[in-house]
Amino acid sequence: MKTETVADIIRGLAMDAVQQANSGHPGAPMGLADFASVLFLKHLKYNPEKTNWPDRDRFVLSPGHASTLLYSLLHLAGYGLDMDQLKNFRQWDSLTPGHPEYGLTPGVETTTGPLGQGSGNAVGMALAEAVMAERFNEDDATLVDHHTYAIVSDGDLMEGISHEVFSLAGHLKLGKLIAFYDSNRITIEGQTDLAYSEDTRKRMESYGWHVLEVDGHDHAQIDEALTDAKAHTAQPSLIIGHTLIGKGSPNKQGTANCHGSPLGKEEIALTKAALGLPVDTPFYVPEEVYSLFAERKQVNLEVYRTWERTLAAYREKYPDETTRWEACQHRLVPEDISTHMPAFEADASVATRIASGKVLQALNKTVPALLGGSADLGPSNNTEIKDGGSIGPGRFSGANIHFGIREHGMGAVMNGMALHGDIIPYGGTFLVFADYCRPAIRLAALMELQTIYVFTHDSIFLGEDGPTHQAVEQLASLRAIPNLTVIRPADATETAAAWQVALARKKGPTALLLTRQGVPVINRSIYPPADLLKSGAYILWQSREGHPDFILIASGSEVSICLDAARKLAEDNIIVRVVSMPSWELFEEQTPEVKHQILPQSCIRRLAVEAGCDMGWERYVGEKGRTITINRFGASAPHTILAEKFGFTPENILRTARDML
Ligand SMILES: Cc1ncc(C[n+]2csc(CCOP(=O)(O)OP(=O)(O)O)c2C)c(N)n1
Ligand SMILES: [Mg+2]
Numbered sequence: 031m032k033t034e035t036v037a038d039i040i041r042g043l044a045m046d047a048v049q050q051a052n053s054g055h056p057g058a059p060m061g062l063a064d065f066a067s068v069l070f071l072k073h074l075k076y077n078p079e080k081t082n083w084p085d086r087d088r089f090v091l092s093p094g095h096a097s098t099l100l101y102s103l104l105h106l107a108g109y110g111l112d113m114d115q116l117k118n119f120r121q122w123d124s125l126t127p128g129h130p131e132y133g134l135t136p137g138v139e140t141t142t143g144p145l146g147q148g149s150g151n152a153v154g155m156a157l158a159e160a161v162m163a164e165r166f167n168e169d170d171a172t173l174v175d176h177h178t179y180a181i182v183s184d185g186d187l188m189e190g191i192s193h194e195v196f197s198l199a200g201h202l203k204l205g206k207l208i209a210f211y212d213s214n215r216i217t218i219e220g221q222t223d224l225a226y227s228e229d230t231r232k233r234m235e236s237y238g239w240h241v242l243e244v245d246g247h248d249h250a251q252i253d254e255a256l257t258d259a260k261a262h263t264a265q266p267s268l269i270i271g272h273t274l275i276g277k278g279s280p281n282k283q284g285t286a287n288c289h290g291s292p293l294g295k296e297e298i299a300l301t302k303a304a305l306g307l308p309v310d311t312p313f314y315v316p317e318e319v320y321s322l323f324a325e326r327k328q329v330n331l332e333v334y335r336t337w338e339r340t341l342a343a344y345r346e347k348y349p350d351e352t353t354r355w356e357a358c359q360h361r362l363v364p365e366d367i368s369t370h371m372p373a374f375e376a377d378a379s380v381a382t383r384i385a386s387g388k389v390l391q392a393l394n395k396t397v398p399a400l401l402g403g404s405a406d407l408g409p410s411n412n413t414e415i416k417d418g419g420s421i422g423p424g425r426f427s428g429a430n431i432h433f434g435i436r437e438h439g440m441g442a443v444m445n446g447m448a449l450h451g452d453i454i455p456y457g458g459t460f461l462v463f464a465d466y467c468r469p470a471i472r473l474a475a476l477m478e479l480q481t482i483y484v485f486t487h488d489s490i491f492l493g494e495d496g497p498t499h500q501a502v503e504q505l506a507s508l509r510a511i512p513n514l515t516v517i518r519p520a521d522a523t524e525t526a527a528a529w530q531v532a533l534a535r536k537k538g539p540t541a542l543l544l545t546r547q548g549v550p551v552i553n554r555s556i557y558p559p560a561d562l563l564k565s566g567a568y569i570l571w572q573s574r575e576g577h578p579d580f581i582l583i584a585s586g587s588e589v590s591i592c593l594d595a596a597r598k599l600a601e602d603n604i605i606v607r608v609v610s611m612p613s614w615e616l617f618e619e620q621t622p623e624v625k626h627q628i629l630p631q632s633c634i635r636r637l638a639v640e641a642g643c644d645m646g647w648e649r650y651v652g653e654k655g656r657t658i659t660i661n662r663f664g665a666s667a668p669h670t671i672l673a674e675k676f677g678f679t680p681e682n683i684l685r686t687a688r689d690m691l
Contacts, residue, residue, distance in 0.1 A: 031318040033071050033249050036106075037063035038305045039319050041278050043105075044098040045301065046312040047119040047126070049292045054120060054128065057275035057288035059099035061214050061246070062181060065271055068252045069210075070103050071326050073260070075176060077334045078108040078327065081136050084162075084359065084451060085337050087176045088139050088155045092148025093183035093212065094129035095290070100138065101126045106315070106323045109137040113313055132449065132477045140449050141477050144469055146189030147442050149209070152180035153195040154446020156207035156266070157421075157431075158453050161401065164426035166355055171344045173337075173355070177260065180209045184222050187211065187230060191469075194439030196266075200238030201434075203424045205263035208256070212246070214275040220286050234268045246271025264424075278305050357398040358452040361480065363533045368561065370396050371530075374522040376555065379548030382586070383486040385522030386544050387412025389529045390456075394418065394429055397533060401447070402456030402482070403431030405440045410546075411458030411486045437463050441470025441481075448479040454533065458484035460492075461501035461543055464508060474539040475513040481539040482532045488518065488543040489641035490676060491587055496666030505642035508541055509614055517613045518543040520570075520589035521552045523560035524612055531564050531616070547669050549587045563610075566617025567628050570610040573600035578607035580687060581629065583650055584639040585611050588678060592639050595683035604691065607633075611650070635690050641678060656690060658683060 040063040048054035075087040091100045098119060104111045111125060118124035125135045129143030139155075142148040156178040163174040186192050199207055211230065215222045231241045240262045244251040252271070259267035276288030279301045293301065302309045345352045356362070364370070372388040374380060393400055394415045403421075408414040408430065418429025433440040437459050444455040459467070464485055474481045490500040508516045515535055517528040525544065532540035552570070554560060562568035571593060572578060580599065582592040589610045596606045609628055611617065617625065629636070629650060636655040638647045644659035651657060660676055673679055677686075 031322055033067045034064070036071065036319055036322060037067040038278070038307060039315055040067065040099065040102045041305060042302060042307045042314055043102040043116060045293055045298050047098045047101070047116050049295065049298060050117055051120040052292060054098065054292070055095040055290050056098070056293055057216070058093055058096035058183065058212060059102070060279065060288070061273040061275045061277045062096060062099050062212055063277070064247045064249060065181070065210050065252050066099055066103055068249050069179060069256065070107060071322060072253055073256050074179065075330055075333055076107070077330055078110070078137065080334065081109070082451065083334060085174060085176050088152070088178040088450070090140055090142070090148045090152040090155070090178065090180040091130060092142055092152070092180055092186045093145065094142030094148065097126070097128065097130050100130050101135070104135065104137040106319060108323060108327055111135060111137070116313060140445070141473055144473065145183070145185035146191035147469060147473055149180060149182050149186050149192045150195040150439055150442020150470065151446035151449060152178050152207060152209065153199045153204065154443035155450045156199065156204040157202065157443060158447045158450035159206060160204060160426040161421070162358070162452055166351060168344070168348060171340050171347070173341060173344060177206045177208055180207070181212060182209050183212045184215065184217050184226065188226055191438045191442060194436035195443060196234065196239070197237045198434060198436060198439060198443065199266045201423060202421070203238065203264060204266045207266040208259045209266070209268050211268055211270045212273055213270050214273045216275045216284070216286050216289060218286060218289055231270060238265055240265040240267045241270065242267060243270045244272070246273035247277060280304055354398045361399040361452070361454050361536065363397050367396060367530055367533070371526040374551045376551050376553035378551050380522045380551050381546055381548050382519050382522060382525045382544040383412045383546060385525040386484060386529065386542065389526050391416060393529065397454070399452060399454045400456065401429070401431065401453050402444070403433055404458035405433045405437045406435045407459055411484050413456065413458035413484050433457060437466035438470060441467035444481045445470055445474050445477070445479055448474070448481050454480050454482065456482040456484055458486065460487040460499060461485035461504050462487070462499055464504050464541070471514060471539060471541070472511055475511050478513065478537040479539060480536050483539065483541040484544065485541055486544045487546040488586060489545070490660060490664035490672050491641060491669040492546040493669040493672065494666055497663040500664035501642070502660055502663060503643045505543065505640070506645040509646060513538040515540045515613060515615045516543065517541070517563070517616070518586040519563065519612050520586060520610050521549050523552060523554055524563050524610070527560045527563040528612065530561070543586060545587045547587065550590045552590070563612050564616060565620050565624065566613040566615065567609050567611035569607060569628060571596060571608045573606045576605050578630070578633045579604040579635065580691065581607045581609060581633050581636045582639065582683070582687070583609045583611050583629070583636060586641070588639040588641055591678060591680055592683060595680040595687065598680060598684050599687050602688070637683070637687055637690065639678065639683060656686060658686060
């Protein structure tokens with residue numbers, strides 16, 4: 031049996047699954063079936079019995095709408111995705127949702143669907159591979175040597191993010207990244223020339239890619255191009271495949287009609303007849319096709335067993351490296367991590383971004399999996415590892431990644447690194463530019479990936495740069511993303527605690543929101559320990575024992591201001607409590623008893639103070655409560671003036687509190 035026949039069988043499965051679901055995208059899988067068959071049967075290194083094999087090739091289907099292509103391949107390749115799953119495409123509780131979902135379907139390497147994201151994931155995977163190879167391979171033992179294959183579509187290449195990540199990949203010379211461009215020149219609205227006319231070859235060549243061009247339905251050409259791309263290790267490769275969307279359908283191929291709706295029973299019959307498939311047997315797969323994949327599996331199993339022997343020998347010969355290897359594979363954090371944290375002088379004025387930078391220096395030495403950088407704001411985000419060296423073109427030993435001014439790309443690349451399985455990526459930018467990363471943050475949260483964002487300059491208090499740079503609504507909008515943990519520490523000591531929480535949170539991203547301006551280091555010999563941060567909110571101070579008459583709740587730089595105000599308020603002979611509330615998400619994980627103990631419902635006079643918009647605070651201040659927040663854009667001025675003008679002063683807090691009392 032030839033790979034051409036396999037491709038036609040896949041076309042049949044894609045058509046049938048979409049028809050059965052009465053929704054979906056048959057065109058792209060039909061156009062891509064040829065490339066995918068050659069890749070899976072002749073090149074891809076995988077082991078369906080060990081889907082987390084660190085040295086497997088990665089395969090990313092960036093146009094996630096072509097999901098039936100991936101599901102068909104996983105079914106045929108023996109990933110345990112049985113035929114009923116294909117028949118249940120897009121149905122409740124199936125393993126075959128509309129777009130591929132990481133963590134749900136064995137063999138799916140990343141969740142795709144939002145065009146462009148997968149391209150970034152692939153770049154991140156290839157970067158992780160290069161880093162791990164550099165760190166762990168020895169002359170006599172190669173632990174890491176695999177490719178990242180990505181399929182990208184017209185839509186992927188139009189998206190801005192592809193410009194960011196492919197530019198970065200070319201710059202870094204990620205030679206083991208191989209992308210196949212499904213150049214069918216069709217998108218939803220019609221021909222690509224409606225909106226897209228650049229020369230993709232020239233574009234990618236100018237990024238530093240090795241570009242090949244094939245007839246995307248000619249298996250010999252595809253095979254040859256893949257061989258060429260693999261041999262070419264100095265640059266990433268793009269194989270431009272000239273394809274027909276819906277290839278095989280007599281009346282719909284080459285048209286936007288078959289992009290996103292079932293072909294229809296009649297057209298499917300015509301197509302099957304044209305392809306030589308049995309017209310009356312839906313979901314048809316002859317035994318020989320399974321046999322072909324089984325043969326390929328045996329070849330790959332040999333490769334896998336050889337790798338296992340290499341690892342065993344490595345363990346013997348390189349025990350220290352093996353310890354670090356394991357630490358990466360399991361993203362280990364030493365149990366005594368808190369003892370590695372820097373000390374901060376009580377009452378000194380330290381910006382939490384500076385504190386974070388100091389913490390990072392310590393973590394860099396103790397958590398081998400941790401690796402990151404910034405989108406060109408390293409000196410401001412304090413993400414730079416001192417004397418750590420830079421990752422650069424063909425150089426992967428450094429401790430600092432320079433993502434360039436590519437926040438969106440950074441987010442998707444971080445996701446790819448996390449998906450690779452052995453890196454905890456972090457990335458820095460200003461909080462206001464979190465919006466530029468948002469689609470990638472959302473996917474990290476959806477995929478339950480451990481990525482860490484270092485968002486500094488977290489409020490109007492960055493001052494003179496003015497409203498374009500001052501985050502206002504970002505805090506609330508990040509809190510709206512499910513499974514993202516947002517932490518806005520009050521001082522240096524809470525910052526160290528926040529990093530530890532982020533490192534412990536293996537099943538979701540964390541955003542650390544840090545100040546530009548100095549804030550007093552809370553004296554922990556007087557106040558409770560900062561690691562109480564892990565419960566999201568804690569009682570920082572109370573004027574005297576008893577039921578509180580008034581509660582001030584704050585996060586970040588506003589906590590210290592509240593402490594000042596609370597001491598004055600207590601002179602009115604009432605019981606005042608200050609709650610530091612660095613993270614709503616962590617607080618919501620507490621039991622009702624704990625939550626009630628910190629914020630008792632019976633105390634109705636509650637004032638929240640936060641340099642962000644008030645959206646959502648009603649949940650914690652209650653009906654009778656109030657907020658001192660900012661519901662407009664900020665202004666350019668020194669931060670002390672802004673504090674006066676916008677009411678973030680002990681005096682204004684005191685005034686408001688007395689008014690409430
Ligand atoms: C970020 C993003 N924007 C819009 C969409 C909706 N969408 C899905 S497929 C598609 C067109 C894709 O064209 P192409 O990538 O060439 O795929 P083809 O039509 O060739 O299958 C669009 C706009 C999306 N999935 N992601
Ligand atoms: Mg297209």
